[in-house]
Amino acid sequence: MAQDKKLVEQITSMDVDFAQWYTDVVKKAELMDYSSVKGCMIFRPYGYAIWENIQRELDARFKATGHENVYMPMFIPESLLQREKDHVEGFAPECAWVTIGGQNELSERLCVRPTSETLFCEHFKNIIHSYRDLPKLYNQWCSVVRWEKTTRPFLRTSEFLWQEGHTMHETAEEAKAETLRMLKVYEDFYFDALAIPAITGQKTDKEKFAGAEQTYTIEPMMHNGVALQGGTSHYFGDGFAKAFDITFTDRENKVSYPHQTSWGVSTRMIGAIIMCHGDDSGLILPPKIAPIQAVIIPIAQHKEGVLEKAAELRDRLAAKYRVKLDDSDQSTGWKFSQYEMKGVPVRIELGPRDIENNSCVLVSRVTREKKVVSLDSLESEVDAMLAQVHDELVARAKKNLAAKTHTATTLDEFIDVDKNQGGFIKAMWCGDVACEDKIKDITGGVKSRCIPFKEEKLSDVCVCCGKPAKHMVVWGRQY
RNA sequence: CGAGGUGUGGCGCAAUGGUAGCGCGCUUGCUUUGGGAGCAAGAUGCUGCAGGUUCAAAUCCUGUCACUUCGACCA
Numbered sequence: 116m117a118q119d120k121k122l123v124e125q126i127t128s129m130d131v132d133f134a135q136w137y138t139d140v141v142k143k144a145e146l147m148d149y150s151s152v153k154g155c156m157i158f159r160p161y162g163y164a165i166w167e168n169i170q171r172e173l174d175a176r177f178k179a180t181g182h183e184n185v186y187m188p189m190f191i192p193e194s195l196l197q198r199e200k201d202h203v204e205g206f207a208p209e210c211a212w213v214t215i216g217g218q219n220e221l222s223e224r225l226c227v228r229p230t231s232e233t234l235f236c237e238h239f240k241n242i243i244h245s246y247r248d249l250p251k252l253y254n255q256w257c258s259v260v261r262w263e264k265t266t267r268p269f270l271r272t273s274e275f276l277w278q279e280g281h282t283m284h285e286t287a288e289e290a291k292a293e294t295l296r297m298l299k300v301y302e303d304f305y306f307d308a309l310a311i312p313a314i315t316g317q318k319t320d321k322e323k324f325a326g327a328e329q330t331y332t333i334e335p336m337m338h339n340g341v342a343l344q345g346g347t348s349h350y351f352g353d354g355f356a357k358a359f360d361i362t363f364t365d366r367e368n369k370v371s372y373p374h375q376t377s378w379g380v381s382t383r384m385i386g387a388i389i390m391c392h393g394d395d396s397g398l399i400l401p402p403k404i405a406p407i408q409a410v411i412i413p414i415a416q417h418k419e420g421v422l423e424k425a426a427e428l429r430d431r432l433a434a435k436y437r438v439k440l441d442d443s444d445q446s447t448g449w450k451f452s453q454y455e456m457k458g459v460p461v462r463i464e465l466g467p468r469d470i471e472n473n474s475c476v477l478v479s480r481v482t483r484e485k486k487v488v489s490l491d492s493l494e495s496e497v498d499a500m501l502a503q504v505h506d507e508l509v510a511r512a513k514k515n516l517a518a519k520t521h522t523a524t525t526l527d528e529f530i531d532v533d534k535n536q537g538g539f540i541k542a543m544w545c546g547d548v549a550c551e552d553k554i555k556d557i558t559g560g561v562k563s564r565c566i567p568f569k570e571e572k573l574s575d576v577c578v579c580c581g582k583p584a585k586h587m588v589v590w591g592r593q594y
Numbered sequence: 595c596g597a598g599g600u601g602u603g604g605c606g607c608a609a610u611g612g613u614a615g616c617g618c619g620c621u622u623g624c625u626u627u628g629g630g631a632g633c634a635a636g637a638u639g640c641u642g643c644a645g646g647u648u649c650a651a652a653u654c655c656u657g658u659c660a661c662u663u664c665g666a667c668c669a
């Protein structure tokens with residue numbers, strides 16, 4: 116116990132204050148730093164490396180589904196932003212504007228992109244003329260700016276890094292299929308790469324994207340039961356196409372409007388990783404995106420042969436893993452704690468005793484279990500432990516999701532569950548936005564997360580108004 | 595955007611009108627090294643910023659900026 120206490124002295128316990136725990140972890144793991152620009156953060160090397168790994172994994176999945184990367188300008192002329200009415204109403208309140216270029220006031224002010232639908236549309240108008248030009252499957256990696264009033268590292272910042280996919284299709288069916296396909300790509304990525312199980316489904320009209328006909332979402336749950344909108348995929352129909360006058364000649368030689376989608380995930384995912392997997396000792400990174408998958412800690416490194424052997428191990432493992440040898444003169448205990456805070460999945464201890472026995476010690480970040488293994492079978496043992504860490508993270512997250520998902524059939528029950536248990540609440544809904552407003556009002560913040568793809572019939576009537584229910588909705592509080 | 599709180603070395607804090615200090619961290623050296631090591635010697639401050647009151651301001655007053663808590667807002 117005394118030992119445990121020592122380990123965590125720099126990180127606030129998540130049970131004591133989850134928000135403070137989050138901030139502590141983000142700082143101690145050296146993911147980011149604050150900058151002098153309000154609401155903007157600095158990605159430090161370790162934090163940026165996580166993003167690079169996420170990018171590489173996701174980008175491969177986008178390419179595998181036929182998408183190409185492009186890059187659009189970061190400025191949007193005001194007149195362009197205003198073409199689509201719902202869209203501009205949704206984003207105008209949080210736009211940053213450039214009004215001066217060099218020494219002169221601009222004749223038209225430029226919005227720093229909060230999202231790039233309008234820019235893509237302007238371009239699509241120029242390049243889409245025939246059904247032969249479709250589909251257009253584009254993606255862009257960039258940063259966007261939204262002037263948020265309350266910011267938190269990774270979860271909500273004024274500028275954030277993301278990818279935005281923008282596609283154009285001949286038919287509504289094809290576009291709808293694309294919308295769902297990309298949500299599935301996100302879902303698989305969350306599960307396979309981030310070890311995060313999540314609920315997927317459709318947003319209600321109240322919560323959907325400004326200008327979209329339908330918005331689909333992936334909603335992972337954080338360790339404390341709070342939801343995070345983890346990614347969205349939108350079906351636009353031909354609304355933007357009409358607003359931007361994008362037409363093509365179809366197979367029947369008629370002028371048609373193409374059907375459009377967009378989809379995005381952001382560096383907010385890093386926040387999800389932290390809050391889904393972390394513990395009181397700090398971060399725990401899923402092996403597939405961990406910048407360091409295994410760290411080698413030499414024991415008694417001043418003794419002859421230790422560092423040489425450790426370097427040999429590093430070179431050997433580097434062929435297969437992202438591996439680091441810490442041969443700094445920090446104490447051994449300090450190193451142990453340091454890499455636990457940084458969430459390195461596997462620690463490899465190598466000391467004089469091990470070298471004598473042709474072995475080393477593997478330690479799992481999740482369980483802290485120590486395992487003495489022969490150097491002859493090191494790769495297979497590391498493989499096994501990395502896989503084990505991934506599986507344990509998935510199992511833990513699944514368990515948490517199940518344990519913190521509740522049902523309610525009456526409003527009183529709903530309020531009681533929210534107040535005393537928190538987490539996700541499954542409840543029936545009549546389809547009326549008035550009930551969403553009322554629930555948000557009465558609970559002080561609970562909103563519909565989504566209408567899940569996997570609906571259940573909990574009762575015949577809306578949990579709020581008692582009128583016939585149309586859907587089951589997953590409700591919850593969010594970051 | 596509304597109400598509260600906080601700004602002092604890199605970080606955490608002390609100093610309630612009278613010469614700015616402590617812990618951690620940092621630097622150097624030696625001893626250590628299987629769970630955040632020990633000893634010794636060092637370095638680091640226009641007290642967030644701008645005004646004002648006073649013989650004298652980290653301290654009191656005004657403004658401003660930033661951070662933070664709770665609300666509102668947040669595809």
